[in-house]
Amino acid sequence: MQALQIFGDRDLRLTEVAPPPPPGPGEVQVRVRAVGLNFIDVWGFRGMAFAKRKLPLTVGAEAAGEVAALGEGVEGLAVGDPVALYGAMTCGRCRACREGRDNLCEEVGGVMGFHIDGFARERVTMPARLVVRVPAGVAPEQAACAPVAFGTVQHMLFDNARLEPGETVLVHAGGSGIGTTAIKMAKAIGCTVFTTVGDDAKGEKARRLGADHVINYRTERFEGEVRRLTKRRGVDVVFEHVGPETWNGSLLCLKRGGRLVTCGSTSGVSATMNLMQLFQQQYRITGSFGCRIENIRQSLDKMAAGMSPVIDTVLPLHAFAEGLARLESRQVFGKIIATL
Numbered sequence: 137m138q139a140l141q142i143f144g145d146r147d148l149r150l151t152e153v154a155p156p157p158p159p160g161p162g163e164v165q166v167r168v169r170a171v172g173l174n175f176i177d178v179w180g181f182r183g184m185a186f187a188k189r190k191l192p193l194t195v196g197a198e199a200a201g202e203v204a205a206l207g208e209g210v211e212g213l214a215v216g217d218p219v220a221l222y223g224a225m226t227c228g229r230c231r232a233c234r235e236g237r238d239n240l241c242e243e244v245g246g247v248m249g250f251h252i253d254g255f256a257r258e259r260v261t262m263p264a265r266l267v268v269r270v271p272a273g274v275a276p277e278q279a280a281c282a283p284v285a286f287g288t289v290q291h292m293l294f295d296n297a298r299l300e301p302g303e304t305v306l307v308h309a310g311g312s313g314i315g316t317t318a319i320k321m322a323k324a325i326g327c328t329v330f331t332t333v334g335d336d337a338k339g340e341k342a343r344r345l346g347a348d349h350v351i352n353y354r355t356e357r358f359e360g361e362v363r364r365l366t367k368r369r370g371v372d373v374v375f376e377h378v379g380p381e382t383w384n385g386s387l388l389c390l391k392r393g394g395r396l397v398t399c400g401s402t403s404g405v406s407a408t409m410n411l412m413q414l415f416q417q418q419y420r421i422t423g424s425f426g427c428r429i430e431n432i433r434q435s436l437d438k439m440a441a442g443m444s445p446v447i448d449t450v451l452p453l454h455a456f457a458e459g460l461a462r463l464e465s466r467q468v469f470g471k472i473i474a475t476l
């Protein structure tokens with residue numbers, strides 16, 4: 137069968153690999169239909185994987201497909217069911233796993249497509265507990281946005297930042313996959329959304345998604361604009377994933393006791409900050425990585441209820457590298473999906 141593998145820095149190739157073994161007890165074999173591209177793929181592509189990884193490695197951290205075969209003892213799934221796949225090989229036994237805090241697994245085997253083989257292949261055999269059934273009316277290209285894009289945002293905004301209806305939130309990079317999702321999820325509960333974008337065309341699209349205040353960070357200082365628009369009070373929550381370029385500005389946008397939640401740092405990995413500001417303003421800063429399996433179910437339910445992901449491009453699998461180049465150049469609005 138075909139798989140898309142990385143052989144070295146910026147060297148992706150479509151290759152023939154052996155099909156996975158038939159599913160054992162408690163396992164499911166899935167025919168992969170759609171793979172979501174994420175910034176973690178760009179990091180892997182650039183050769184910036186932090187942990188050891190064996191090359192070649194099958195890429196793809198986020199995917200959906202349908203059940204092709206069931207192992208012994210699997211309940212609640214049938215052959216042909218559409219499914220979305222959890223993107224990390226958790227142990228299923230540790231305390232965090234047992235309590236449903238899957239992304240804090242103490243024995244995690246790695247992130248799919250980054251540390252270990254991912255989903256960009258025709259078939260994959262997975263533990264059934266990492267396979268989530270997709271409700272009716274959600275297409276594979278949409279379901280492929282649930283495990284990372286929607287799941288991450290659901291976890292950041294609601295589990296970590298505890299965003300409440302009526303609060304104010306600043307969403308950075310409102311044209312990105314997670315930015316577009318955050319705007320939609322925050323607006324759906326009646327929040328006032330501020331967002332930053334890199335050009336006016338994206339700003340117009342962000343406004344159409346419901347963003348109340350759109351700031352072009354290339355022409356305006358976003359922190360000044362947010363403070364002006366909130367009458368110097370600041371916002372309740374900042375949704376960060378840019379990093380050093382925006383970090384201190386983001387802190388200046390927070391009201392006293394405000395919460396900043398971050399899941400990424402596309403502009404670099406180190407920033408300095410004023411600790412007096414941190415404790416005097418009583419900020420709460422939370423790191424967030426991935427999501428709980430329950431967040432994927434919540435995300436799919438939101439999609440089934442009409443909150444569709446914003447999809448920038450759907451590409452064939454062999455054009456995955458073009459998709460990564462688009463992500464890297466920030467010339468996207470929403471998600472890029474590869475189909476197979």
Ligand SMILES: [Zn+2]
Pocket residue numbers: 226227228229230231232233234240241242243244
């Ligand atoms: Zn575990």
